[in-house]
Amino acid sequence: MLVRFWGTRGSLAKPGPDTVRYGGNTSCIEVRSSSGTLVVIDCGTGAHGLGQALMKEPNQPIRGHLLISHTHWDHIQGIPFFAPLLEPGNEWDIYAPLSLSQSIQDTLAGQMQYTYFPVTIESLGAKIKYHDLLEGVFQVGDITVRSRYLNHPALTLGYRLDADGVSIVYSCDHEPYSHPPLTDKIELRNQDRRHANFLRDADLVIHDAQYTAAEYADKTGWGHSTAEYAVDICNAVGVKQLALTHHDPMRDDNAVDQIVDAMRARLNSSRQPLHVFAAAEGETIELESRLDTEATHSATEFSAVTRVTPAISEFSIFLGATDAQTAEVIKGAAAAENVRLTAGTSTKAALQIIETDQPSLVIVDEQSAGVDALEICRRVKASGARETAQAHIVVIADRDHATSVLDEFEPVWIIRPFTQEYARTRIRTWILRTTCRWIRARMPEHEEARLAALNNLGILDTGPEERFDRITRIASEAFDVPIALVSLVDRDRQWFKSCVGLNAKETPRDMAFCAHAILENEALIVPDAFLDPRFADNPLVTGEPRVRFYAGCPLKLPDGNFMGTLCLIDTQPRQLDDRKINLLRDLGNLAEIELSRGLQSKPD
Ligand SMILES: [Zn+2]
Numbered sequence: 001m002l003v004r005f006w007g008t009r010g011s012l013a014k015p016g017p018d019t020v021r022y023g024g025n026t027s028c029i030e031v032r033s034s035s036g037t038l039v040v041i042d043c044g045t046g047a048h049g050l051g052q053a054l055m056k057e058p059n060q061p062i063r064g065h066l067l068i069s070h071t072h073w074d075h076i077q078g079i080p081f082f083a084p085l086l087e088p089g090n091e092w093d094i095y096a097p098l099s100l101s102q103s104i105q106d107t108l109a110g111q112m113q114y115t116y117f118p119v120t121i122e123s124l125g126a127k128i129k130y131h132d133l134l135e136g137v138f139q140v141g142d143i144t145v146r147s148r149y150l151n152h153p154a155l156t157l158g159y160r161l162d163a164d165g166v167s168i169v170y171s172c173d174h175e176p177y178s179h180p181p182l183t184d185k186i187e188l189r190n191q192d193r194r195h196a197n198f199l200r201d202a203d204l205v206i207h208d209a210q211y212t213a214a215e216y217a218d219k220t221g222w223g224h225s226t227a228e229y230a231v232d233i234c235n236a237v238g239v240k241q242l243a244l245t246h247h248d249p250m251r252d253d254n255a256v257d258q259i260v261d262a263m264r265a266r267l268n269s270s271r272q273p274l275h276v277f278a279a280a281e282g283e284t285i286e287l288e289s290r291l292d293t294e295a296t297h298s299a300t301e302f303s304a305v306t307r308v309t310p311a312i313s314e315f316s317i318f319l320g321a322t323d324a325q326t327a328e329v330i331k332g333a334a335a336a337e338n339v340r341l342t343a344g345t346s347t348k349a350a351l352q353i354i355e356t357d358q359p360s361l362v363i364v365d366e367q368s369a370g371v372d373a374l375e376i377c378r379r380v381k382a383s384g385a386r387e388t389a390q391a392h393i394v395v396i397a398d399r400d401h402a403t404s405v406l407d408e409f410e411p412v413w414i415i416r417p418f419t420q421e422y423a424r425t426r427i428r429t430w431i432l433r434t435t436c437r438w439i440r441a442r443m444p445e446h447e448e449a450r451l452a453a454l455n456n457l458g459i460l461d462t463g464p465e466e467r468f469d470r471i472t473r474i475a476s477e478a479f480d481v482p483i484a485l486v487s488l489v490d491r492d493r494q495w496f497k498s499c500v501g502l503n504a505k506e507t508p509r510d511m512a513f514c515a516h517a518i519l520e521n522e523a524l525i526v527p528d529a530f531l532d533p534r535f536a537d538n539p540l541v542t543g544e545p546r547v548r549f550y551a552g553c554p555l556k557l558p559d560g561n562f563m564g565t566l567c568l569i570d571t572q573p574r575q576l577d578d579r580k581i582n583l584l585r586d587l588g589n590l591a592e593i594e595l596s597r598g599l600q601s602k603p604d
Pocket residue numbers: 010011072074075173246
């Protein structure tokens with residue numbers, strides 16, 4: 001494989017006499033496999049020079065693949081100036097992390113709106129296919145690409161490329177997970193250990209090294225590594241060559257030299273033959289092929305390439321009279337989905353609006369006083385306007401119904417309470433008439449008794465306690481997962497008595513995986529939430545903390561009531577074998593013992 005640096009500067013282009021040797025252009029790297037597959041990683045201002053060079057090559061039209069780590073400007077600003085994208089006949093695939101709010105195509109189109117640039121994304125001449133990525137693996141010609149989330153304020157992917165028997169990792173715009181970051185004594189924990197595994201035994205790692213350890217104290221949380229961290233972590237996992245990159249715009253060539261000298265001195269004491277250097281614009285590195293090994297991925301790995309959901313437009317919702325809180329949730333959900341909403345608080349107003357507005361979705365509240373839900377539903381179905389007659393009817397109610405007078409309209413029931421995210425996902429589903437892959441857990445039998453038992457423990461909303469924290473710490477370490485929780489399922493929320501790796505104290509019950517887990521005696525294991533119709537559209541899956549794997553062991557009191565779970569969460573798909581499930585059960589038993597202490601300490 002051949003690697004050529006076209007842009008090595010971080011944050012902002014900084015051309016000038018002080019940056020001649022290492023370069024002033026922002027991130028852009030060209031990679032070629034021996035059979036000629038062309039991959040470009042990131043498209044900062046360095047892409048301009050690469051584009052010019054590609055256009056002069058004899059091999060035209062150009063077939064290429066562009067991997068974007070994230071859409072901060074210093075990684076995409078070269079796109080409008082990348083000539084091979086403008087030229088008809090060329091063919092490009094563009095890959096970037098899937099964001100919750102919009103597709104990569106829309107994000108890139110944003111920086112090419114008329115206010116910023118005269119050529120729109122639609123008028124680029126090349127044939128372009130856009131791909132939104134998750135963590136996982138995919139194939140680009142003869143190159144196997146693995147994507148892995150990095151630690152950065154924007155959703156960012158690192159890429160590992162395998163071809164010709166060699167491995168290259170691009171890990172840019174990444175901050176250590178642990179603070180303070182590594183010192184000489186390597187002790188990798190959790191997420192940092194997984195990052196290390198992503199880099200392990202690579203022939204070349206191109207790593208963020210924007211700061212030095214001395215500068216880092218003021219830069220914590222900015223999403224970048226120190227040179228020391230990059231060197232230590234690569235050294236620990238047998239990396240052969242390390243290119244420090246994303247050079248700070250404040251750093252001139254001599255300052256970069258000094259960092260390289262310091263890093264080589266740092267390595268002198270260790271016996272590993274890691275070669276460290278600073279990536280320099282224009283520099284080419286050839287990695288010798290080991291053609292006996294073939295780059296492929298195993299069937300057990302998960303694909304990183306996702307489907308893209310179509311956007312909603314030109315739909316409208318009618319909302320009948322309901323209580324103020326429910327109305328606010330539905331209105332907020334409609335606004336977030338960009339769907340027009342009209343509301344009528346009397347039967348007369350409702351009928352008038354439905355006649356003129358012809359909504360695609362009609363939401364009524366069974367409990368609403370003064371408004372005749374039955375009459376509204378009848379008028380919708382009898383409407384002369386075909387669209388209105390076909391409108392979906394949604395009935396809000398306080399509990400599941402065996403039968404109702406509204407059943408003849410085949411309504412969808414939505415049971416209070418529900419979150420805005422839940423309403424939002426359902427609205428998208430009802431209007432697009434696709435399946436909603438998010439199910440709220442049913443209520444356990446004898447729910448009131450269960451809640452009374454939970455309250456009786458006197459544990460809700462108490463502070464952290466070492467007796468629980470040590471269990472989640474052990475779980476997180478033993479299973480190598482970023483998140484471990486002791487979660488208690490309260491009436492409308494799940495509340496975390498102990499949590500490793502998550503900043504939230506609670507989440508709404510209708511999003512809670514644990515609300516499902518407390519319905520069964522056995523542990524609930526979700527190997528890949530994306531493939532599970534109960535969870536795929538859950539906002540904890542589609543957004544932060546990006547749950548892909550869940551394992552929850554229900555925590556039972558001696559009286560048989562399930563209070564919550566000890567659960568494990570990962571951002572990538574996983575499986576647990578029987579031994580691991582037993583281990584989870586054992587740790588769960590320890591948590592149960594601690595929970596039960598709340599009972600013993602209480603006078604009868
Ligand atoms: Zn950057």
